[in-house]
Amino acid sequence: MKIGYPCINWTIGCKGDRTFRLKSYSEERLIETVENNLDCLTKMLKYNIDNNLLFFRITSDLVPFASHPICKFNWQKYFKNKFKEIGEIIKENNIRISMHPDQFIVLNSIKTDVVKRSIAELYYHTEILDLMKLEKTSKIQLHAGGAYANKKESLIRFAENFKKLDRKIKDRLVIENDDRIFSFQDCLFLHSKTDIPLLFDVFHHSILNNKESIKNILEKQNKTWKNIDGIPMVDYSSQKPGFRDGSHAEKIDLKDFGSFLKQSKPYDFDIMLEIKDKENSAKKALKIVEKDKRFTRKELIQ
DNA sequence: TCACGTCAAGCAGAT
């Protein structure tokens, strides 16, 4: 079980997701921005290694406009060595990596150009992980998409579009249950059509579910991950007190997290903490996990 | 230096 946080580290004072407006696009600007983003990514990874936070989500904004038609620059070649170096840091330290394309990526859209753009963006994410030469245990997590007034049909459309994807993308993609349309049960149906591993989002599940217990879900989730995929990934967050259902907490609720850990026995998985104060909550969570008798010290870092 | 209008992209649900 590894503990991680997404994309941004507030402590080190530098961010790997700097971008710019489409209007100010230029090759020079792109190079300068990507250089900054890769340097900051390296710094964040080093911080994480020092703090035993060995699960990390890389921002989708690492290479701005990478999948946009305006970008003709061969950034893959230009930054090849830099990507390889970062990949070596990741592999030498047994860091698990995930990525999460944002809400515009809808593989089951009824609009063909939306699907086309989504595939281009998925390809970009795959290229990042491939340039770092990471194993297939590094995943790209995606929601199943829109409902379009017929959930089942929409899932089947996802499955059909998935089948047409490049092998490289298929090997990376995992599906995450969301909090408004596709529950974990819906994702299981999609899994039955595609064999895609399922990422379990605990918080979304607390909002949209079919009354399954945590343990029951984890048991089913486990069966969707093969050896080559690594151990399952789990997203965890808790409710921001006093805000609408689904608002992510500012800081980790240690009582809720402890309760989740208890309910999750005896399963093993890597946890991504989607909590706004990022590394600070991750460090607190790690302390609790370290006390869990399920895991030896060795298992925590492997 | 700071205020503030705007930013590549989709979808659903609330107002």
Next chain:
DNA sequence: ATCTGCTTGACGTGA
């Protein structure tokens, strides 16, 4: 019809 949330406000012009 318009706004909000999503993992996250940040960019950039104009004063």
